[in-house]
Amino acid sequence: MGDMSDSTSFQHTQAIAQLLEDHRATNTVALDVGEICSFADYFVIATVTSQGHLRGLIMRLDELFRERGIIPFKPRRRSAEAGWVLIDLGFVVVHLMTAEMREFYELERLWFGAEKVFSAS
16 A cells, blocks of 8 residues: 555554554554455554553654654544544554453454464563
């Protein structure tokens, strides 16, 4: 997707997932959905522990995006208070979810054909 090379997209995706993991998101995974999805190459999915944690992660991600020259395609979808924030960067869609939302929507199961390219240790 977009003008970015595959390796640059992959590197950005890894950096996003690692940043989330480093800032205490749990069960962080990155999925390569490029072969089975028409609108993104990767999904990053992470569980947040609270609304404050979610807002803090968004701030950290915004800093990373600025440092790397990444511009989100559209405004964030859903508010932090909803328990699920979606950030569309074109090549990757970042999903920050509360445990309840993640359990309910089961995105990994929905995209079961995708290869994991990052998984929390």
